Amino acid sequence: MEKIIVIGNGMVGYKFCEKLRAKADKNKFEITVFGEEPHAAYDRVHLSEYFTNPSVSHLEMAPRSWYEENDINLISGEMINAIDRNNKTVTSHKGTQLPYDKLILATGSSAFVPPIKGVEKEGVFVYRTIEDLDAIIEYSKKTKKAAVMGGGLLGLEAAKAMMDLKQETHVIEFAPRLMPRQLDNAGSDALLTKMQELGIKLHLNKNTRNIAGEGQMTGMEFADDSNLDVEMLVISAGIKPRDELATQCGLAVGQRGGIVVNDLLQTDDTDIFAIGECALHKNFIYGLVAPGYEMADVVVNQLIGGEEKSFKSYDMSTKLKLIGVDVASFGNALCENEDHKPIVFEDKHTGIYKRINISEDGKRLLGGILVGEAEAYNMLLQVTLNGMALPPNPEDLILGSRGGEETKMELPDSAQVCSCENVTKGDICQAVIDNELEDIEQVKTCTKAGTGCGACNPIVKDIFNEQLAKMGKTVKNVICEHFDYSRQEILDIIKIKKIQDYNQLLNDHGTGDGCETCRPLVASLLASTWNEMILDKGKDSLQDTNDKYLANIQKGGSYSVVPRIPGGEITPDKLIVIGQVAKKYDLYTKVTGGQRIDLFGAQIHQLPDIWEELINAGFESGHAYGKSLRTVKSCVGSTWCRYGLHDSVSFSIEVEERYRGLRSPHKLKGGVSGCRRECAEAQSKDFGIIATEEGWNLYVCGNGGSNPQHAQLLAGDIDSETCLKYIDRFLMFYIKTAEPLNRTATWLNKLDGGLDYLIDVVVNDSLGIAADLEKEMEFMVDTYKCEWKEVVNNPELRKRFTHFVNTEIPDPTMKFEDMRGQKKPVEWGA
Amino acid sequence: MTEVTAEYKTVKSEEVKVWHKAASVDAFPTDGGAAIEYKGLQVAIFNFSRRGEWYASQNLCPHKKQMILSRGMLGSEGQEPKVACPFHKKTFSLKTGVNLNGSECDLATYPVKVEEGYVYVGFSQ
Known part of the structure; x- marks a missing residue:
């Protein structure tokens, strides 16, 4: 077995292991990985998410169990400090010594700290590892003003983190513009404006001379004699390749750092490879993850003796969301030394800047920049990378076609769609054909496309849909074999x-x-x-059986009964009736999450009798069995609560009674809270209403369940009448357009145009259908009848509630047993 | 469990020795089913009025051993008439009893005839 040692358990080191295990027999290679950090490899690209969700497992590339399952010996928290090339061994700082056949250096980089006076002071941090972040979070608890040194990609990420930590945030950049490697001056200006709107203070052309303070830093002093009072500084001024091990064992390193490698990623020693940010290829350090993954692939390929493949210079195009602003830069973005004709679109009002660089002959796209809106990124990148011929009016590429046919370009099969996982359009199409893939999730699992940074997801979906269409499969959502319709x-x-x-x-x-x-x-x-x-x-x-018997079927074939208790408000007398009914029919009782009481274990023939008693006591159906309105949960509201702004109970009763019995694509839940403390958890409902000083805020499309999602604000500070009007429109629009069994959250996620579009339709009546929607809802409200009342009073319908039609006896196989003083059905099949 | 399912054996029309008078036609909802009891067996009878056909099978769903199929929903897959169990939507051919969307045991099926407004099920004993 060949012994492979990987030094460095970062994203690229991890990807190397994943690829080697995926492509070669487990028994061929013994893999040991050393990582100096205590954690297993985590996603550094999304590091800033740690500030809003401080869990390491959420960022992990794979859990520790993955390494075990794949027979990879992961040694964390141990740093290799010596390589003996003659004896082919490595030694860690703890004295562990292991032999290798092939050694992979994936040591990555550390933050570059410029030689400025005072950088050693307390309050100065770098932005690189989880430990750095933990230290920053801790320190920020006692500071209010923070600066980030560096206005590049990582610096702006760090600035977002400072905002998340509630700091007055300053960004200091040495160059005259932001992201100097990706943006031109106008692009930087557009980004700058957006950042300033968000409250970030930017200082360009600033050369930091000194970090002031006694022990703890208190401010920064610049070469132009200006200064800035800040209590914390995060340095994000670039990276420094970790090449000290290479130096120690005599491998060549670049003048400004980096382990020198050839096109096969070999160092001077053919048994030692370097990949990722520590490798210097043709005098270039690749500080992005995609080229690092490609390097891992090239090395894996050599180890398994695959077809010859070498590392070529890699496209550094990138698209990301910086503090909510889309920024993309692709191909030759700046075209500083290349003849070209730029086409520029700039809208200072909305902060959008787009530039594409066209070749001198007007036939090819060389690169470009997008700020504020980057939807066209994937398409433009593909046109650039594949040298595709431009349409007659290339400005359409960034402006959209004005009238006539939409500009749509057919990608070649060789087009690399997902750069993180190196998946081409051809790979996706082939996978769809070979594996008969039928939904986009299968495509992602099968090809891995879109599983890295996720930026290519829209284009992957388009390719998938096109391929299905080519194969004659309809992309249309027909409901089943009996109806060719949605x-x-x-x-x-x-x-x-x-x-x-x-x-x-x-x-x-x-x-x-x-x-x-x-x-x-x-x-x-x-x-x-x-x-x-x-x-x-x-x-x-x-x-379905629940609707057929107006009750919820449970294990063993008995049913449960849920009377409506609007807003969760109930009198003692009615509570007593529920108790008496439960006792009389020996029903298991439980309080539900929707503030009502569920009675379990009724046999089918008992249902009409139970309901007759409940209806006589003034109850009505709770529709727990239907795809329809369940409950509108409420807090106690201003009548009792010392914080309450409005009477949430009265309003929730009004809302629940308005929509009771309404049939919809899936169940519906609502909530009304009397103040922003939100005790009714309204933001986890399909529609949630929260009292404000001026009226109500209406939130829509939330749900709990397997994929919890918060409801989003549809309209703010509206009166009760407007609130009902908007809910009428919203629910009717949902009922009319949703796919079967899609709750409102899923529906909204799929809705073209998303929340903005929904607001347009419901609040601004952009489709001109609001009056119709209201009218249709009014009809529903006016024609509501309690289904159980109708059954109880109809002898023909009552007859259906029986287990056998040729004898009066109930189902003899139904069995119950005791648990905590109540009954429960025996387990399945017992 | 095995003894519960073992009781149910398909009866072919030539094997019928007893035509049990189950109930009047109107006891069975259109495009629906109802259960009858016969010598300790529970049999689901289906009035597939849309097709003008009657079927009978064991009432027991072999998946979770629930006496429930008479409350299932009728339909077709291609030409094959089927019933879907209300619990987990396992579907079975009404003609052969075969599980169409999984690998559950086959249902036992029974011949049905309708005479003078009454529904009869055929048993071998």
């Missing part, structure tokens, strides 16, 4: 043709005899269009 199209058909019956719809617009997917879906659409009793006129055959 949910929305079926709703349109039902409305336009005034269809009230499933069989008619299936005969006229579908094939076959339906199924468990389309039947409940059509039932829901019929209900949210005509609002007829869901068990009438043969509609019972369309309902």
